[in-house]
Amino acid sequence: MKIICATDFSSESVEVATIAAHIANSGNIPGSVALLHAFEKKSGKAANVKAEELRRARAEKQLAAEAKRLGKFGAETSAHLIPGPADAAILGLQSEQEFDLALLAAFSGPAPGQSTMGRTALSLLEQSLVPMLFVRRPHPLQDWLLGKRPLRVLCAFDFTVSARRALAWVPRLAKRQACEIFVAHVADIAGHAEDVGLQPQGHLGHEARNPAELLEEEVARRVDPVFGGLSYRILISDHLGSPATRLLHLADREEADLIIVGSHQLTRGERALSGSMSLELTKEASQSVLVVPLRAAAPEEHLAPIERVLIATDLSAECNSAARRAIAMTPPGAEIVLITVVHPRQLPNRAFVRHVADPRFMAEHADWIERSREALSTVLPAGADEPRVRVEVVEDEDVAEGIRRAANRIDASLVCIGTVGRTGLTAFVLGSIAQDVIKILKRPIMLIPPEEP
Numbered sequence: 172m173k174i175i176c177a178t179d180f181s182s183e184s185v186e187v188a189t190i191a192a193h194i195a196n197s198g199n200i201p202g203s204v205a206l207l208h209a210f211e212k213k214s215g216k217a218a219n220v221k222a223e224e225l226r227r228a229r230a231e232k233q234l235a236a237e238a239k240r241l242g243k244f245g246a247e248t249s250a251h252l253i254p255g256p257a258d259a260a261i262l263g264l265q266s267e268q269e270f271d272l273a274l275l276a277a278f279s280g281p282a283p284g285q286s287t288m289g290r291t292a293l294s295l296l297e298q299s300l301v302p303m304l305f306v307r308r309p310h311p312l313q314d315w316l317l318g319k320r321p322l323r324v325l326c327a328f329d330f331t332v333s334a335r336r337a338l339a340w341v342p343r344l345a346k347r348q349a350c351e352i353f354v355a356h357v358a359d360i361a362g363h364a365e366d367v368g369l370q371p372q373g374h375l376g377h378e379a380r381n382p383a384e385l386l387e388e389e390v391a392r393r394v395d396p397v398f399g400g401l402s403y404r405i406l407i408s409d410h411l412g413s414p415a416t417r418l419l420h421l422a423d424r425e426e427a428d429l430i431i432v433g434s435h436q437l438t439r440g441e442r443a444l445s446g447s448m449s450l451e452l453t454k455e456a457s458q459s460v461l462v463v464p465l466r467a468a469a470p471e472e473h474l475a476p477i478e479r480v481l482i483a484t485d486l487s488a489e490c491n492s493a494a495r496r497a498i499a500m501t502p503p504g505a506e507i508v509l510i511t512v513v514h515p516r517q518l519p520n521r522a523f524v525r526h527v528a529d530p531r532f533m534a535e536h537a538d539w540i541e542r543s544r545e546a547l548s549t550v551l552p553a554g555a556d557e558p559r560v561r562v563e564v565v566e567d568e569d570v571a572e573g574i575r576r577a578a579n580r581i582d583a584s585l586v587c588i589g590t591v592g593r594t595g596l597t598a599f600v601l602g603s604i605a606q607d608v609i610k611i612l613k614r615p616i617m618l619i620p621p622e623e624p
Contacts, residue, residue: 172202174246175301176274177209177261177291180233183276186309188237191274192244193316194347203247207264208234209257227252258294269468270301277305277453277460296450297436302340302463305453311428312459321349325406325427325458327418327448328354328390330579333433337463338397340431345401352403353425356390357417360409383407393582415451422458431461479506481583483574484550485604486511486543491550493589493619498552498560507560508581509547512573513540515566540564571607578614587617 176191178184188206195202210230212223231252238250253260261273275292295303306312315322326341328334344350360382387405394403406425410417422430434449449462482497484490494509501507516524519539524532547562567573578586590605605618 172271174272175205175270177207187276187306190312192241192246195246205249206238207251209260210254258291265300273301273303277307305460307459321351323351323428325353325422326431333465337431337433355406355421357408357410357414415448429459434462434464436464477502477505477584479583480585481578482509482587486546490589494550497587510563510565512565512570570604575612585615589619
């Protein structure tokens with residue numbers, strides 16, 4: 172592993188540099204550490220030129236000695252004395268070389284959890300090209316690297332791309348030494364479950380499910396392929412306030428040594444409007460924090476081929492034909508989910524019902540859903556009854572939202588929708604489900620027009 176580590180020669184920086192050397196020299200694969208010291212001139216006056224030269228010579232000597240010390244741990248170590256502020260020096264070196272990780276000491280406050288973020292940390296959170304490990308309590312990391320105890324790791328997960336990037340770091344650490352792993356999802360559980368289309372109870376007599384249980388299953392379905400058999404616990408926490416505050420509570424409760432979080436690298440203006448969970452965690456945590464920025468190079472496992480395809484049809488002849496074409500084009504081995512969306516308060520004759528608890532409505536609505544499911548099954552080509560293919564009837568008041576929620580729920584790699592081919596004034600007046608889905612869904616979409624007559 173290639174690591175960049177900043178030092179100011181303090182005792183804290185010495186501990187962090189030692190950790191960097193141990194992490195870099197992983198197993199039988201020697202790594203490298205770029206040890207960096209930012210040399211800022213105290214004054215530009217001519218009278219102080221000699222003093223500045225002495226300071227620089229002293230810094231060069233200290234840097235060379237520290238690099239020599241780190242080399243004894245087996246990692247290739249290079250020394251970099253760079254003039255200017257620390258953040259500019261670190262970012263400049265990142266632009267010149269490729270690194271896997273940056274390490275910095277985070278002991279600037281009177282006590283862990285009470286530190287104030289300096290310019291260097293804030294600038295790196297906003298601009299760093301590589302993940303950043305802010306070391307606040309070095310001893311748990313040191314003991315873990317020496318094999319004395321497992322590292323208790325809490326990884327924040329919220330279904331976003333940056334969260335998946337953060338997840339990918341957990342197995343990398345677990346390969347180094349044993350880890351006890353917690354994956355924490357903090358949200359308004361009922362709201363999030365509804366947003367991704369997790370319905371606690373339908374009209375077919377299925378037993379009601381707790382939204383937290385449904386979310387836990389969805390988290391596990393995304394985490395398992397990344398962790399590849401690693402043992403872990405999922406923490407689902409219902410919280411309407413600051414997610415960072417709740418995550419800090421969970422980290423303290425579980426006695427975590429390290430928090431891993433993804434970062435969208437918001438600008439200062441964006442942080443002022445929406446806040447930044449990675450910034451709050453880095454500022455307030457009593458643990459070390461690994462921040463994985465969205466700008467960092469994506470791990471290979473996140474450049475996966477198409478794994479799940481969602482195909483939507485309204486059961487019309489045109490859309491069913493498009494669905495069959497989409498099924499035929501789906502890559503071998505990919506999971507196929509064929510759906511149609513029905514209104515939860517509507518009967519097949521399009522009449523709306525106010526009292527959905529009425530037994531007569533429930534029976535007729537359940538029958539409609541079952542007939543819709545049977546109609547979906549007829550769309551599948553012969554021999555497509557493999558485990559990788561399934562049909563679902565989604566209940567939603569808005570068809571486009573129903574497709575979006577279903578796609579989010581199954582984490583679809585691709586969404587396929589048939590279009591009716593409206594153009595001109597007809598399209599302007601009537602609109603298009605496909606157009607609505609394109610506006611609200613942030614996933615790859617394939618539109619299949621009607622075939623040429």
